[in-house]
Amino acid sequence: MANKPLVILLFISIFLPLCFSLPLLQVSPFAFLNDLQGCKKGDHVNGISKLKNFFHYYGYLNHRINVTGHLIEADFDDTFDDFLESAIKTYQQYFHLNPTGLLDVETISQLATPRCGVPDIINGTTSRMLSEHDNDNDSEHDHHHHHLPHAVSHYAFFPGRRRWPSTKYRLTYAFLPGTRADAKAPVARAFATWARNTHFKFSLATNYRRADLKIGFYGGNHGDGYPFDGPGGTLAHAFAPTDGRFHYDSTEKWAVGAVKGRYDLQTVALHEIGHLLGLGHSNVRNAIMYPYIKSGTTKGLNADDIKGIKVLYNRR
Structure with missing residues (x-):
């Protein structure tokens, strides 16, 4: 019986520091990108599926909306295919990087930066958010663009040009x-x-x-x-x-x-x-x-x- 307090103290001294140190071990959600630098078409690497889901979510790859209007995860594999290469090129073009389709240092660095959670491209690769050169009808019916519709840099709007009514200011x-x-x-x-x-x-x-x-x-x-x-x-x-x-x-x-x-x-x-x-x-x-x-x-x-x-x- 006399040994019990000692055992308890040993348990506390060994396990409590471990428990309290766990939050310090948190890893960035984008940490998987570290293993993908230098990847190219044809490669099969763990983490490619996560990258595909990233591009899917932000509108660069097979972007679909489910019946409730929410973004959905697709069932992607870890193969660097043509679709991923195209998504990377579109992403690189959007952010003024060299559109090689390769996961180079600059692209990985950009991808790994914390960001806003709103997608860059809404309603698929088919219609980027409205630019000043688009009109209201384009946002609903433009289903043919694979790349960005204009090679200009500027603001954009949500599809349908969603805004507050003029009386609601x-x-x-x-x-x-x-x-x-x-x-x-x-x-x-x-x-x-x-x-x-x-x-x-x-x-x-x-x-x-x-x-x-x-x-x-x-x-x-x-x-x-x-x-x-x-x-x-x-x-x-x-x-x-x-x-x-x-x-x-x-x-x-x-x-x-x-x-x-x-x-x-x-x-x-x-x-x-x-x-x-x-x-x-x-x-x-x-x-x-x-x-x-x-x-x-x-x-x-x-x-x-x-x-x-x-x-x-x-x-x-």
């Missing part, structure tokens, strides 16, 4: 009860920035359920069909008008301002509010609507973002 926003306190001022500043550059007026509502725009922090599968993937993957996402939902990934390292190794709450809010108003992703690197966001940096609206929102709402 006063929008209320509210935070999910329990939202971290340090996020509220940065989000308010982001709304103020958009208000200065658009016809919209934003006001904080006290009733979360009745607000036009709803902001909250969520982790993993949180019921909207677009689960978060843990630290270092997708940072946030938001829905096109007039849905109004904007979600941060609660597992990411957030900060107010430019803090090394962390993501600026206001910069991400600026990006996601752009989606709430109807902007899709831009492939202008300096635009706030560019889908990739670097840690330790801040960013504001770019001329491309302002022009995009004015074109969307037919304002000069």
